[in-house]
Amino acid sequence: MVDVASGVIELIAGKVRNKQGPLQLSDPLESLGLESLDVLELTFAIEETFNIEIPFNANTEFDFKTVGELVHAVEGLVAKKTASA
């Protein structure tokens, strides 16, 4: 199974527009220069990679403030899916 944390970070890194060097869990997502369609595509890519549903309506704030929060949320959703499977 893909390591969730590194998988998510790699997907985020593919969308980053204005940061040099490796992503840190503490990096605020807002600081990475993601535009609204980047967030949409990133969410889709994560859902496809881990076969999960991320509850997210673009009319509300993206619930995850940092790289770490998004990683943990995805880890939680993957764990929940594994447990229910």
Added chain:
Amino acid sequence: MNRVVVTGLGTVSPVGQSSAAYWAALAAGRTGFGPPTIFDAGRLNTKSVAEVNDFVAADHFDVRQIGFLDRVSQLAVVAAREAIGQSGLSFRNGLGARTAAIIGSGIGGQTTQDDNFKRIYADNAVRVHPLIIPRTMPNAPASQISMFFGIKGPTYAVSTACASATHSIGQAFHLVRAGAVACAVAGGAEAQLTTGTVKAWEAMRILAPDTCRPFSRDRKGMVLGEGAAILVLEPLDHATARGADILGEIVGFGMSADAGDLTAPDPDGMVRAMTAALADAGLAPDAIDYVNAHGTGTTANDSTETTALHATFGAHARQLAISSTKSMVGHALGAAGALEAVATLMALREGVIPPTMNYLGPDPACDLDYVPNEARRQPLRAALSNSFAFGGLNAVLAFRRFAG
């Protein structure tokens, strides 16, 4: 240059299948939202759409005709039949060759397309219906209106997503004003409510889970709709000479493109389109009393449109009555601008402003008068109707109450 008046209106909408029924519903604040019934939503999350859900093709067409018509063309032809009937014009004579039909559609015959692909990919069909191509093409509504009513002048579709119908009416207005055609039939049609299309909209994560609340706090996005609306345009002199009932006047049209984000709205593009429409109409900003807003109910559109209204109108923005009829009929994409043109013309004629329904209270980013939850009786001189499309394409029409 001709003054351009409207002498026919036709509407097929989720809240009424004639212009009179549609207008009565808007003035009463009646919404047309409900669970999907005309397409299989079993695997979808969408719980609320605005369907024309009691539309029966056989009430309007014989069996042979239905074979040629996707739902989008059915809606378009029924709306055109009403509009042309109301105008009293016949195109089965010399007038047909000097009349334009410009009909917008965002995505054309989606019911046919969706069904075709399902048969090929999911059902492994060996063969498919021979008329899929001419039913699906986005110009089918324009072509069908041309054929049904004998319109033989400039006839084409305009496809600019959510602004398609506004661009169509605007182009028709300019043709009639310039004298390039004697008359025009213009508007838009959309029938996008299919499983495949709605699934694709869900992926954009901008659909409201409950209802459409434009400009309101706690708004959660748009609700997809469908329908058609058609206007008959002719020069004032032509209409007067034949004693036609003049329903309103189109006085200006403005267009712009953002050349920026694919989907995010841009206040500068909106301002330039509204300013261009005012300039084209020769109207000062303070001559406008009402704006039928694009008002989709998404966080981004409504706050950006509010910013653009402030920038366009300055202090007068606070005097404007602004409403989004999408709060009642949803977002009918390529038909939206035509449905809203009908609403705007009727508002001017009746002196009644249709409300923005489902409004819960102010959002700090939307600080103007949105005529919340109840229609308002108020004499109106002139109005704008805004359409701002994905792809950054903006179109705005200016209308004036016809008072001779």
